[in-house]
Amino acid sequence: xxxxxxxxxxxxxxxxxxxxxxxxxxxxxxxxxxxxxxxxxxxxxxxxxxxxxxxxxxxxxxxxxxxxxxxxxxxxxxxxxxxxxxxxxxxxxxxxxxxxxxxxxxxxxxxxxxxxxxxxxxxxxxxxxxxxxxxxxxxxxxxxxxxxxxxxxxxxxxxxxxxxxxxxxxxxxxxxxxxxxxxxxxxxxxxxxxxxxxxxxxxxxxxxxxxxxxxxxxxxxxxxxxxxxxxxxxxxxxxxxxxxxxxxxxxxxxxxxxxxxxxxxxxxxxxxxxxxxxxxxxxxxxxxx
Numbered sequence: 524x525x526x527x528x529x530x531x532x533x534x535x536x537x538x539x540x541x542x543x544x545x546x547x548x549x550x551x552x553x554x555x556x557x558x559x560x561x562x563x564x565x566x567x568x569x570x571x572x573x574x575x576x577x578x579x580x581x582x583x584x585x586x587x588x589x590x591x592x593x594x595x596x597x598x599x600x601x602x603x604x605x606x607x608x609x610x611x612x613x614x615x616x617x618x619x620x621x622x623x624x625x626x627x628x629x630x631x632x633x634x635x636x637x638x639x640x641x642x643x644x645x646x647x648x649x650x651x652x653x654x655x656x657x658x659x660x661x662x663x664x665x666x667x668x669x670x671x672x673x674x675x676x677x678x679x680x681x682x683x684x685x686x687x688x689x690x691x692x693x694x695x696x697x698x699x700x701x702x703x704x705x706x707x708x709x710x711x712x713x714x715x716x717x718x719x720x721x722x723x724x725x726x727x728x729x730x731x732x733x734x735x736x737x738x739x740x741x742x743x744x745x746x747x748x749x750x751x752x753x754x755x756x757x758x759x760x761x762x763x764x765x766x767x768x769x770x771x772x773x774x775x776x777x778x779x780x781x782x783x784x785x786x787x788x789x790x791x792x793x794x795x796x797x798x799x800x801x802x803x804x805x806x807x808x809x810x811x812x
Contacts, residue, residue, distance in 0.1 A: 531656040533767050534631035534674070534728050537646035538653070543769070543783065545569065546653065549790045565741075565760045566792075570627035570732055572755035573715055626715050627757040629730040631655060638802045639724075641772050648803065649775055651783075654768035657728065675716050675731050679723040732757055768796050773803035 546566050548558045560567070631653075634640065641648055657674050678684070715731055734744055734757060741760035746753065769787075771780055777799075784797050 532633070533635070533654045534633055534657050535635055535637070535640075535770070536629070536631040536653040536655060537637070537640040537643065537650060539646065539650050540771075543651055543786075547763075547787060547790065547792050549786075560760060564763045564791075566763045566766065568629050568730070568759050568761060570629045570730065570757045570759060572757075573626045573628055575754040576628075625734045627732050627734060627755075628715060629732075631728050631730070633726040633728060636770060636800050636802045641800060641802055646772065647774075648772050650772045652770040652772075652800070653766060654770065656765050656767050673731060674728050677722075677725075677727040677729060678717050679720045680717050681720040732759060763792055763795070766795050768798050770798040770800055773800040775799060 546568065548560065548567060550558055552558050632640065635654075636652070640646055640652070641650065646652070716729065718727065732742070734742070743758040745756050745758065747756060769783065771783065780797055780799050784793075787793050787795055787797070
């Protein structure tokens with residue numbers, strides 16, 4: 524589905540079936556009020572503040588690896604790794620990434636119909652995957668840009684990357700004021716786009732939104748309570764044309780596929796193609812008997 528170079532690449536957000544109703548709200552909401560967004564072709568994404576992720580230690584992985592390496596790695600390296608050069612380009616041209624406290628993320632993956640993701644608790648065999656056009660990458664290649672909303676590939680932290688960063692800090696730190704300031708800025712920004720190298724097979728990409736863009740984007744910020752949990756979210760309205768496909772998980776049947784089609788059609792989203800996963804065709808057919 525991603526072969527056409529003239530079309531934006533597609534990334535996939537794996538989640539529970541119930542989220543479908545939240546991204547694509549019905550014409551009549553549960554509070555009895557009319558939903559005016561569907562008339563304007565709008566859908567709703569919920570982004571989580573990076574300080575309130577399910578794994579709060581995620582953003583510390585870069586800092587920990589950095590602290591481990593800084594005392595043992597020489598400040599002079601003959602060859603700067605390619606992965607490090609890519610990292611530095613992010614720091615140079617996306618300095619707003621460094622203000623982490625205002626960052627909210629929405630995670631997806633380049634992996635389509637992934638055996639691994641359907642097995643995750645946050646999706647499940649009876650979950651869904653939303654196919655989203657990576658318009659940011661597409662428009663950048665054409666010399667255009669979506670202001671305030673961008674997709675960023677996750678950087679998987681490994682020793683090679685840390686070596687390059689340390690070398691760069693000693694060589695270029697003065698350009699940012701001093702090396703200590705640069706270290707602080709880089710580690711503060713790490714939660715948005717850094718994860719441990721062991722997760723590299725997920726091929727994750729994140730939509731990153733700064734809450735300071737609230738006046739420029741259709742954003743609603745909220746603090747929500749769920750049991751003993753408290754989290755900060757951004758709800759952002761996007762054009763429904765950003766969605767390429769909706770895929771139902773391998774445990775879903777044809778009746779459920781048709782029900783989703785009926786729901787979307789009835790509520791003004793009918794032109795979005797509905798697919799069914801084939802990731803478990805062999806295994807799940809045996810399981811169902």
